[in-house]
Amino acid sequence: MSWRVPLAKLEIPETDVQAVLDCLRSGWLTMGPRTNDFEQQFAAYVGSPHAVAVNSCTAALHLSCIAAGLGPGDEAIVAGMTFVSTPNAVRYTGATPVLCEIGGPEDMNIDVADVERRITPNTKAVLAVHFCGYPAPVLELRELCDAHGLVLIEDAAQAVAATVDDSGRRTGTVGDLACFSLFSKNQLPVGEGGMVTSANEELVAKVRSLRSHAMTSVTWDRHRGYADTYDVVDVGYNFRLDEPRAALALSRLPRLDESIESRRALARTYRRELAGLDGLGFVWDDAAVEAASHFAFPVLLPDRQARDRFRERLQELGVQTTWYPAIHQFTDYTQTFGELSLPKVEEAADRHAALPMSSGFSAEEAQIVVDAVKQAIAAELDAAA
Amino acid sequence: MRCPPASSLIRLTAATGTFPEIPFFDLRVEEEDLEAVAETLRSGWLTMGPRTEKFEGMFADYVGARHAVAVSSCTAALHLAYLGAGVGEGDEVIVPAFTFAATAAAAIYCGGTPVFADIPGKHDLGIDPEDVESKITDRTKAVCAVHFAGYPAPVERLRAICDERGIALIEDAAHGPGATIDGRHIGTFGLASCFSFFSNKVLSVGEGGMLVTDDDELAARARRLRSYGMTSGTWARHSGATITYDVTELGYNYKLDEPRSAMLMSRLARLDRDLARRRELIMIYRRSLSEMDGLTLPYRDEDVATASGYVMPILLDDPDFQREFRARLRERHGVQTSVFYPATHTFTAYRERYKDVSLPNTELASRTEVTIPLFSHLTDEDQMRVIEGIRDSLK
Numbered sequence: 086m087s088w089r090v091p092l093a094k095l096e097i098p099e100t101d102v103q104a105v106l107d108c109l110r111s112g113w114l115t116m117g118p119r120t121n122d123f124e125q126q127f128a129a130y131v132g133s134p135h136a137v138a139v140n141s142c143t144a145a146l147h148l149s150c151i152a153a154g155l156g157p158g159d160e161a162i163v164a165g166m167t168f169v170s171t172p173n174a175v176r177y178t179g180a181t182p183v184l185c186e187i188g189g190p191e192d193m194n195i196d197v198a199d200v201e202r203r204i205t206p207n208t209k210a211v212l213a214v215h216f217c218g219y220p221a222p223v224l225e226l227r228e229l230c231d232a233h234g235l236v237l238i239e240d241a242a243q244a245v246a247a248t249v250d251d252s253g254r255r256t257g258t259v260g261d262l263a264c265f266s267l268f269s270k271n272q273l274p275v276g277e278g279g280m281v282t283s284a285n286e287e288l289v290a291k292v293r294s295l296r297s298h299a300m301t302s303v304t305w306d307r308h309r310g311y312a313d314t315y316d317v318v319d320v321g322y323n324f325r326l327d328e329p330r331a332a333l334a335l336s337r338l339p340r341l342d343e344s345i346e347s348r349r350a351l352a353r354t355y356r357r358e359l360a361g362l363d364g365l366g367f368v369w370d371d372a373a374v375e376a377a378s379h380f381a382f383p384v385l386l387p388d389r390q391a392r393d394r395f396r397e398r399l400q401e402l403g404v405q406t407t408w409y410p411a412i413h414q415f416t417d418y419t420q421t422f423g424e425l426s427l428p429k430v431e432e433a434a435d436r437h438a439a440l441p442m443s444s445g446f447s448a449e450e451a452q453i454v455v456d457a458v459k460q461a462i463a464a465e466l467d468a469a470a
Numbered sequence: 471m472r473c474p475p476a477s478s479l480i481r482l483t484a485a486t487g488t489f490p491e492i493p494f495f496d497l498r499v500e501e502e503d504l505e506a507v508a509e510t511l512r513s514g515w516l517t518m519g520p521r522t523e524k525f526e527g528m529f530a531d532y533v534g535a536r537h538a539v540a541v542s543s544c545t546a547a548l549h550l551a552y553l554g555a556g557v558g559e560g561d562e563v564i565v566p567a568f569t570f571a572a573t574a575a576a577a578i579y580c581g582g583t584p585v586f587a588d589i590p591g592k593h594d595l596g597i598d599p600e601d602v603e604s605k606i607t608d609r610t611k612a613v614c615a616v617h618f619a620g621y622p623a624p625v626e627r628l629r630a631i632c633d634e635r636g637i638a639l640i641e642d643a644a645h646g647p648g649a650t651i652d653g654r655h656i657g658t659f660g661l662a663s664c665f666s667f668f669s670n671k672v673l674s675v676g677e678g679g680m681l682v683t684d685d686d687e688l689a690a691r692a693r694r695l696r697s698y699g700m701t702s703g704t705w706a707r708h709s710g711a712t713i714t715y716d717v718t719e720l721g722y723n724y725k726l727d728e729p730r731s732a733m734l735m736s737r738l739a740r741l742d743r744d745l746a747r748r749r750e751l752i753m754i755y756r757r758s759l760s761e762m763d764g765l766t767l768p769y770r771d772e773d774v775a776t777a778s779g780y781v782m783p784i785l786l787d788d789p790d791f792q793r794e795f796r797a798r799l800r801e802r803h804g805v806q807t808s809v810f811y812p813a814t815h816t817f818t819a820y821r822e823r824y825k826d827v828s829l830p831n832t833e834l835a836s837r838t839e840v841t842i843p844l845f846s847h848l849t850d851e852d853q854m855r856v857i858e859g860i861r862d863s864l865k
Binding site: 088094102170269274275313315319326407410 | 489490493496497498499503504507508511512514515516517542543544545546570571572575578579668669670674675676677698699700704707708710714715716717718719720721722723725726727728729730733793796797800806808809812814817818819820
């Protein structure tokens with residue numbers, strides 16, 4: 086179907102197209118100089134000493150969990166409100182994800198006190214998610230993890246360039262490892278792609294090795310005559326990014342701040358135009374809006390039924406929305422881990438709907454969304470009357 | 471590639487490394503490929519969607535299979551194929567060691583154990599069915615055959631061996647596509663088969679792969695597992711087909727994206743022409759090199775017409791000459807070579823896990839194999855330089 090306003094819109098200007106075509110014309114597509122360059126620029130942008138490019142954020146999380154030393158018998162505490170990749174990455178290593186609570190529907194990020202309650206002698210790591218681009222309390226988690234000797238992994242898939250304190254310190258610089266997504270809907274999109282940042286050289290070396298089958302040299306090294314053969318020193322993966330995607334990311338990186346500012350402006354518009362509607366609530370507050378990098382804009386409805394009706398009405402009006410189901414309620418998770426109760430996660434999952442959010446929307450498109458939301462809320466009130 | 475790519479990005483000096491004058495593989499992207507990618511980027515839709523679906527259909531038609539499932543790499547395809555064959559904790563997968571490590575690694579991803587089988591000898595570098603048969607145990611769940619260098623492995627015989635015992639045959643067709651057995655494409659003999667679109671392959675895009683199968687259920691499961699085990703994807707939700715999803719199984723992100731599918735579609739249209747040129751170059755090599763003393767050419771002249779011609783392997787007769795021979799070619803003649811392959815069971819990671827594996831034919835081939843330049847736009851003149859370089863380096 087054709088949406089009047091889709092969930093996200095991606096515009097690729099001619100400069101980006103030419104950057105990719107230049108790369109293709111060079112004939113060198115395997116991870117090489119452009120990927121190296123992108124890693125350095127991304128690391129500098131985030132404010133982390135090292136960045137390693139991979140082919141998805143799922144891969145980034147997987148390798149981070151391995152680097153963190155997770156394995157069978159270990160537990161990792163994972164924010165209960167996230168995309169399924171976060172706890173899945175723990176499972177790939179044979180370890181058990183322990184899903185935990187969030188602040189509530191008005192703060193969908195990880196609840197530090199609940200993390201603390203769930204620490205056991207088997208706990209080895211905590212995976213915090215900066216949900217929808219709003220920074221999680223990672224500085225508090227850092228203290229907690231240090232006190233208990235746990236590895237902190239930031240899932241910053243949705244939150245490149247969000248800030249964690251007043252000094253402007255960015256997400257991805259607090260955890261021992263942080264994972265970013267370059268997926269089409271994210272702030273720095275290339276199609277499929279991901280990134281790991283870390284200040285720990287040992288962890289970085291591990292991630293770098295495992296993304297390319299733990300080979301001691303890569304194709305690019307051999308092509309340049311730096312190596313003529315290789316050893317395989319671990320069971321690794323093919324999680325490599327390739328050069329055309331690195332070229333696209335490199336071309337877009339200088340515009341990332343501007344793109345996030347445009348998302349933030351849309352979030353401010355939504356909050357201004359939709360404030361005070363009966364039966365519609367916001368998540369987080371104005372201060373969080375300034376710190377966030379705005380992957381998505383969730384709003385709250387009174388309950389699941391109202392949320393579902395809200396989404397259906399918006400769909401009829403040509404406005405696409407989405408929502409994040411509670412992971413512990415997926416068939417795979419109930420079958421594997423049994424029934425779990427996370428009341429705050431469940432309430433947040435039931436009550437939220439995410440409105441269109443990306444950098445390419447015009448004022449007219451924002452207005453279409455605002456009008457549609459008002460209309461859907463009015464229809465709900467009429468039906469109740 | 472003669473010139474360094476993206477020269478501004480490269481900080482190379484003669485003292486630290488040099489680009490080869492004649493690389494062992496080279497990739498040329500044609501104007502029509504660029505158009506296809508540019509048009510996709512301008513569309514603004516990059517997530518696996520209509521182009522990927524179309525490419526899957528074209529690829530399935532090309533090899534003559536019911537289903538083709540595009541994934542992020544051949545390694546990912548192998549992982550999904552083994553899962554489709556039911557490989558799990560404690561199961562064994564019989565694989566050749568004379569191939570890239572991914573063939574064995576994917577078994578470990580599933581919790582299984584790779585059991586290595588030898589190759590028949592220096593004239594045939596594919597898997598040896600007799601050795602496969604001798605390594606079957608109660609725990610064997612699958613056999614993976616590699617079509618080495620694009621020369622079809624004996625998959626009909628392996629299929630019979632596997633069927634008799636209820637074992638799945640998986641084809642690692644990374645070195646295909648385009649090779650055939652009696653007119654039937656490789657990749658259609660096993661329960662599932664895996665293709666690679668890595669930069670140096672006959673159909674290349676950077677990183678990418680494909681799982682091919684006639685099994686409806688395996689294909690449906692592979693589709694779910696490449697996308698986190700979700701019951702619907704982003705494109706289905708964008709196109710209004712569905713508005714929510716469940717997760718029914720532990721899945722992965724093995725998705726390809728639209729720019730790569732667009733480029734692969736464009737290149738697939740030229741594949742047969744490229745393969746014909748590769749075969750022509752191989753026959754020229756064979757005619758010239760067969761007259762030289764000190765090397766053996768695996769396979770026979772009559773095998774070339776039905777092979778994909780992925781790489782040109784030669785085997786040196788002297789088991790201690792490989793390094794020196796390659797150095798001479800590189801330093802005296804500017805010719806880059808590779809070794810296909812260092813044997814998987816001899817790598818540190820595998821020696822540590824699986825002790826005392828002995829595969830005499832594989833080990834000898836690893837020690838003597840040299841892969842010489844082969845790509846469809848290799849010029850006659852450059853090929854002659856390679857041939858003369860080999861003649862000189864053998865002295």
